[in-house]
Amino acid sequence: MRALMFGWEFPPHILGGLGTASFGLTRGMATQSDMDVVFVIPKPHGDEDQSFLKIIGACNTPVVWRDVSWEHLENRFGSYMSPQDYYNMRGHIYADFRYLYTNDLGCIEFSGRYPDNLMEEINNYSICAGVIARTEHYDIIHSHDWLTYSAGIHAKNVSGKPLVIHVHATDFDRSRGNVNPQVYGIEKNGMDHADHIICVSNLTRDTVISKYHQDPRKVSTVHNAVEPVSKQIEDIEPERHTPQKVVTFLGRITMQKGPEYFVEAASRVLQKTSNVRFVMAGNGDMMEAMINLVAKRGIADKFHFPGFLKGRQVYRMLKSSDVYIMPSVSEPFGISPLEAMQVGVPSIISKQSGCAEILNYAIKTDYWDIDAMADAIYSIISYPAMYEFLKIQGKKEVDEIKWEYAGHKVRAIYDRLLGIK
Amino acid sequence: MKTICFYFQIHQPFRLKRYRFFDIGADHYYYDDFTNEQILQRIAVNSFLPANQIIYDLIQASGGKFRVAFSISGVALDQLEQYAPEVIESFRKLAKTGAVEFLSETYAHSLSSIIDEKEFKNQVTQHRKRIEVLFGQKPKTFRNTELVYSDDIGELIYSMGYKTIIAEGAKAILGWKSPNFVYHSALNPNLKLLLKNNKLSDDITFRFSNYNWSEYPLVADKFIDWIHKTPDSEQVINLFMNYETFGNLQSKESGIFEFLKALPKFAFEKGIEFSTPSEVSGLIKATGPISVPNPTSWADEERDLSAWLGNDLQQEAFNKLYSIAERVRMSKDRRLHLDWNYLQTSDHFYYMSTKNFSDGGLYRYFSPYETPFDAFINYMNVLSDFTERVEAQFPSSVGNEELNSLLTTIQNQELKIAALEKELKKSKKGNNTEMPRKTGKTDKSNSKTKTAK
Numbered sequence: 036m037r038a039l040m041f042g043w044e045f046p047p048h049i050l051g052g053l054g055t056a057s058f059g060l061t062r063g064m065a066t067q068s069d070m071d072v073v074f075v076i077p078k079p080h081g082d083e084d085q086s087f088l089k090i091i092g093a094c095n096t097p098v099v100w101r102d103v104s105w106e107h108l109e110n111r112f113g114s115y116m117s118p119q120d121y122y123n124m125r126g127h128i129y130a131d132f133r134y135l136y137t138n139d140l141g142c143i144e145f146s147g148r149y150p151d152n153l154m155e156e157i158n159n160y161s162i163c164a165g166v167i168a169r170t171e172h173y174d175i176i177h178s179h180d181w182l183t184y185s186a187g188i189h190a191k192n193v194s195g196k197p198l199v200i201h202v203h204a205t206d207f208d209r210s211r212g213n214v215n216p217q218v219y220g221i222e223k224n225g226m227d228h229a230d231h232i233i234c235v236s237n238l239t240r241d242t243v244i245s246k247y248h249q250d251p252r253k254v255s256t257v258h259n260a261v262e263p264v265s266k267q268i269e270d271i272e273p274e275r276h277t278p279q280k281v282v283t284f285l286g287r288i289t290m291q292k293g294p295e296y297f298v299e300a301a302s303r304v305l306q307k308t309s310n311v312r313f314v315m316a317g318n319g320d321m322m323e324a325m326i327n328l329v330a331k332r333g334i335a336d337k338f339h340f341p342g343f344l345k346g347r348q349v350y351r352m353l354k355s356s357d358v359y360i361m362p363s364v365s366e367p368f369g370i371s372p373l374e375a376m377q378v379g380v381p382s383i384i385s386k387q388s389g390c391a392e393i394l395n396y397a398i399k400t401d402y403w404d405i406d407a408m409a410d411a412i413y414s415i416i417s418y419p420a421m422y423e424f425l426k427i428q429g430k431k432e433v434d435e436i437k438w439e440y441a442g443h444k445v446r447a448i449y450d451r452l453l454g455i456k
Numbered sequence: 457m458k459t460i461c462f463y464f465q466i467h468q469p470f471r472l473k474r475y476r477f478f479d480i481g482a483d484h485y486y487y488d489d490f491t492n493e494q495i496l497q498r499i500a501v502n503s504f505l506p507a508n509q510i511i512y513d514l515i516q517a518s519g520g521k522f523r524v525a526f527s528i529s530g531v532a533l534d535q536l537e538q539y540a541p542e543v544i545e546s547f548r549k550l551a552k553t554g555a556v557e558f559l560s561e562t563y564a565h566s567l568s569s570i571i572d573e574k575e576f577k578n579q580v581t582q583h584r585k586r587i588e589v590l591f592g593q594k595p596k597t598f599r600n601t602e603l604v605y606s607d608d609i610g611e612l613i614y615s616m617g618y619k620t621i622i623a624e625g626a627k628a629i630l631g632w633k634s635p636n637f638v639y640h641s642a643l644n645p646n647l648k649l650l651l652k653n654n655k656l657s658d659d660i661t662f663r664f665s666n667y668n669w670s671e672y673p674l675v676a677d678k679f680i681d682w683i684h685k686t687p688d689s690e691q692v693i694n695l696f697m698n699y700e701t702f703g704n705l706q707s708k709e710s711g712i713f714e715f716l717k718a719l720p721k722f723a724f725e726k727g728i729e730f731s732t733p734s735e736v737s738g739l740i741k742a743t744g745p746i747s748v749p750n751p752t753s754w755a756d757e758e759r760d761l762s763a764w765l766g767n768d769l770q771q772e773a774f775n776k777l778y779s780i781a782e783r784v785r786m787s788k789d790r791r792l793h794l795d796w797n798y799l800q801t802s803d804h805f806y807y808m809s810t811k812n813f814s815d816g817g818l819y820r821y822f823s824p825y826e827t828p829f830d831a832f833i834n835y836m837n838v839l840s841d842f843t844e845r846v847e848a849q850f851p852s853s854v855g856n857e858e859l860n861s862l863l864t865t866i867q868n869q870e871l872k873i874a875a876l877e878k879e880l881k882k883s884k885k886g887n888n889t890e891m892p893r894k895t896g897k898t899d900k901s902n903s904k905t906k907t908a909k
Binding site: 303304306307395398399406409410411413414417418419420421423424425428 | 478768769771773810829832833837840
């Protein structure tokens with residue numbers, strides 16, 4: 036079976052959880068011997084791991100016929116894409132796109148990020164998808180997140196193959212209810228055209244059913260999983276320079292992540308014990324407000340803002356922590372507590388996050404329940420049995436949450452759609 | 457000749473209120489009065505009162521031939537006294553019929569039997585006294601918390617003067633044997649064991665109103681017929697169950713009360729009698745020994761202690777609690793002793809169980825907490841406060857033994873002073889002239905010691 040997937044990000048160049056999830060899922064599905072995946076992203080950087088799938092860049096897809104030599108193409112993207120693919124696609128240009136701005140290869144340029152002209156980029160992506168959909172051979176179409184829904188619909192119209200869309204988040208999560216009507220329109224359109232909708236949690240599934248009015252029968256939940264930690268990360272030595280306990284928040288400092296509840300909980304814990312420090316790592320539009328709040332509560336000497344952390348730094352931070360906390364107000368899934376638990380850090384998560392549905396060995400509180408959150412923090416740093424229990428059982432639990440299993444569930448959905456028993 | 461031995465368990469824990477860590481040191485009241493009162497009153501009205509009335513009527517109607525036994529934990533008695541004293545009254549009425557036996561157990565419904573022998577003995581004595589005062593009878597049969605039993609516990613109980621003990625008819629200890637005989641402890645032939653008949657007891661407690669059960673509906677003549685059809689050599693059917701079965705676990709609408717009412721009539725027709733545990737133990741000879749090296753209980757499929765001490769959280773809380781036992785016993789503070797009892801109740805540890813996490817049906821059904829972690833956090837916060845209170849009485853820097861000897865000195869000071877004064881008087885008589893000055897001195901030094909303490 037061959038699937039044509041549309042995505043927006045792919046590691047190592049990722050901007051959020053979407054890239055990590057797309058990577059994990061395709062890698063999990065690649066363990067099935069008869070499963071091939073073609074993955075389309077706006078702009079590959081050339082260092083993506085193509086050992087288990089084929090990556091096509093929309094920015095390398097010709098939409099205007101140009102006469103270019105093999106050598107020229109080899110120079111431009113030979114390291115990660117064959118010129119033959121380019122020629123194959125050039126043979127499938129389906130309309131006159133000369134009115135668009137294209138480069139010397141007849142391709143549209145993409146930023147591959149989330150630029151201001153995002154809507155234009157989405158539209159261009161969908162134009163390229165039309166060429167790819169006519170060129171490639173595949174049994175099923177799979178679109179990750181709203182940016183690629185239009186591309187999926189286009190491919191479905193061209194090929195008649197069933198379309199699966201994967202909802203990693205909805206605009207209701209991102210905006211806390213104040214949806215952007217244009218985004219909502221694209222999302223709803225994608226869902227209406229989809230033959231099946233996969234959500235990353237039951238929480239998201241409920242939103243899709245109630246806010247986007249989808250038939251529950253065509254909406255399933257496939258929870259995200261987590262990649263096993265690599266040897267290098269495993270080897271990072273935890274740095275402990277003080278005997279004080281460390282409680283860590285990692286993520287964008289935005290309304291969605293509930294940072295203010297963390298600060299309030301911290302100030303309660305500090306009223307009772309001084310043997311603890313709090314870290315809020317990350318960036319975001321609420322960072323200043325949070326620094327002010329910390330100062331107002333008079334806990335600035337115990338509360339730290341190390342800024343945005345990347346790659347290895349994330350794990351160094353995690354490994355030096357005693358508690359990981361994610362008080363998100365609305366989180367479709369939330370992969371970060373799973374990563375913390377992988378390296379043996381007890382986690383506290385809000386009940387309003389999707390990962391709470393599959394985690395047993397993490398403490399769950401309502402995001403607004405500052406008292407409960409403070410109590411949970413206090414119990415982990417004060418009662419060694421609690422710390423040890425969550426550390427050991429939590430790791431055990433997370434090690435069993437594998438993309439491979441998620442891959443099997445997605446495959447079962449494909450099979451059902453294609454009438455394969 | 458067969459006899460049915462009914463024993464009903466009554467227990468309710470003092471559930472803890474939501475106790476945050478910032479309450480530690482500030483708030484010394486730990487109980488959720490509202491919930492406790494509400495639950496107890498509901499059970500009293502739905503179950504205890506009507507069931508007691510039926511049992512009373514059955515005893516009267518049969519001229520005392522219908523006989524049952526109750527085991528009521530001390531904490532349950534405390535709660536009944538507070539919230540539903542009429543239930544205690546109705547038990548006293550039952551006690552007066554002479555057809556009801558009250559069993560002995562640990563006052564706090566605790567698991568002290570497996571960790572702290574001294575505490576265990578204290579609690580059994582405490583409970584025994586309470587039963588004597590309330591119901592005017594000396595308990596002769598022992599039933600341990602959650603039917604926890606092992607050979608060692610049996611020995612302990614025998615040394616306290618009990619000849620009969622009630623235990624779970626667990627597959628692990630019975631093997632191919634039938635629970636419908638009287639056995640004796642492998643270590644001590646004089647200690648008789650009554651084992652619960654699981655199948656028949658659970659038919660009433662758990663399956664009575666289950667539509668999917670192939671034997672539904674369970675009616676009295678069918679049930680008695682099953683008992684009648686057991687081999688003639690099997691003389692005693694031990695039906696041990698939670699008293700809340702009647703009216704609470706099985707609702708009134710399920711017909712459970714009618715079932716209870718009809719049982720004796722059909723039993724007498726078939727020549728089956730009713731006896732209390734100590735009567736059974738007096739009448740029937742033990743057929744053989746039963747060896748139980750590891751503690752068994754009546755919970756879950758495993759019938760072991762894993763429901764209360766299965767994970768690290770439970771063990772930590774349990775060990776922390778009993779690590780201060782010695783200190784608490786030294787204290788004379790009544791309030792402290794009361795809390796000490798209520799905190800030992802096994803239910804607190806049951807709530808922390810992570811067994812069958814995902815479904816965990818029965819655990820969640822009984823637990824007032826949303827998750828086992830919640831239960832642990834709350835309990836440990838309370839325990840921290842309690843420990844602080846104990847330590848406030850005696851500084852932790854002083855070792856237990858040193859403290860003990862100091863306390864003995866203090867306790868004995870009155871005796872010692874009296875003895876010294878006697879001696880003084882004696883010497884007074886002998887030497888009259890010098891006395892006045894000397895007495896004055898002694899008095900002064902005596903009062904000094906007193907104020908210093």
